[in-house]
Amino acid sequence: MSRERSGSTLSTRAAHLGPAVRRPLVLDAALAVWAEHGYRGTTMAAIAAQAKVSKPVLYECFDTKDAVLRALLDREEDRLMRATQQALTVDASSDLRTTVAQSYEAFFAAVLAHPVSWRVVFDAQGVLPQEIDNRYRKARAVFVRQIAELVRSLTTSGKELTDAEAAVLASNLARLAEDNATVLLSDEGHDWTPATLAAFVTRVALDAWS
Template identity: 40%
Template sequence: MATAAPARKTRAAHLGPDRRRPQVLDAALRIAVDEGFAAVSIASLASSMRVTRPVVYSCFPDRGTILGALLEREAELLLTSTLDALHSATGDDPEQVFVDGYRALLTTVAQRPDSWRLVFDADADPETTRRVAEARAVIFDASTRWIAPALEKWWGTADLERKLPALIELFVSSCEAAVRVMLDPGNDLDADDLAPLYGRMMSAAHRVA
C-alpha cells in the first residue's frame, strides 16, 4: 500500500518592499520605545518580524535609513495631529476653547502613545532632537497665529506684542507637560480628566496676562 506524500507547507504570501516597509517601521518603533534606539538593528528587526535579514534589506539599505524614515514618519504624524488639535479649538468661550484644544491633543496621544513616547521617552538621539526642534518651531508659529488674535479679542491684552513670546512658550510647554502626564505609567487621568485641568489653568494664565 502506497503511503501518502507528506503535505507541503504553505508559504506565506510574498509582500513586496513597498508593502513591507511600513511593517519594518512599525517594528522599529516598538523596539525603539521598548529598548531604545541602540537596540534597533537589521537583526533585531528581522527577529521581531519573523523574517530573514535579506527581507529587511530589500526594504531599506541600512539601519540609518530605517531610523531616518521612522523619525520622519512619526514626526509628521505628531505634527499633523498637534496642528489639527490647535485648529479645532474655536469658539467664543475662552476657557472652553482651551479645554477643547487640550482634549483634541490628548486624544491623539491616547490613540498613538508609542509615537509620542518615541519623542518624549526614548533615549536621547541627535536626529530626534533636531526633528523635535523643527516641529516645535512650526507649532510655536501656528500657536502664535492662533493665540494672538484670540487674546486681543477676548481680553484686549495690553502690550500684547511684547508679552506674546512668553505666553506662547507657556502654552507650548504646557501642551508638552500634558502629553508627558498622559504617557506616565503611574498616571490614571485620561484626556477627559486632563483637558479641563490644563484648559482652565491656561485660560486663567492668559487672561491675567
C-alpha cells in the same frame, strides 16, 4: 499538478514583498523594538528579527538605522498631531480658553489612543543623533508658530500680545502638552481623563498668563 505549481508560485510571490510594501511593516517592527528596548537597543538586527525578515531584505527598505527611525518619527508625529491640528481650526465664535482646552483634549486623547507612539516621540527628544534631533526641533517650531498665531488671533481687546509674548506663551502651551502627556501615561495617570487633564492644564496655562 498544475494547481499545485500555481499555488506554490502565488505563495512564493506573496512571500517576496517589495520594499514599498515592506516599509510600513518594518516601521511597525521598529516601533515595537524602540518601545521595549529604547533608542540604543534598537538595532537593525533587532528590527529585522521583529519584522521576521533577513537583514538584506531590511536594507532594501532602509539603508541605515537612522533612516528607519527618521521615517518612524515622521509617521508617529503625524499620527499624534493630526488630531491636534484639527482642534487648532476654530470658528468665529471660539475664544482662547475654549480653543486651548479643546486642543489639549484632542492631543491627550491621541496620546492615549497611541501610547507607544508618544513614548517613542518623547524619548526621541533626548537621545537622537543631531541630524534627527534638528528635524524634530524644526517640526516643533512650525507647530509652536501655529499656536502663536492662534493665540494672537483669539486674545481679547486690551490684551493683545506682541510677537515675542505670543511666541513665549505658545512655547509654554506646547511644553505643557508634552509634559502632561507623559503624566497621562504614568502610574498616576489613571486619575485623569483627556477632558479633565485638559481643563486643569488650561487653567494652569492661561490663569498664570492672565
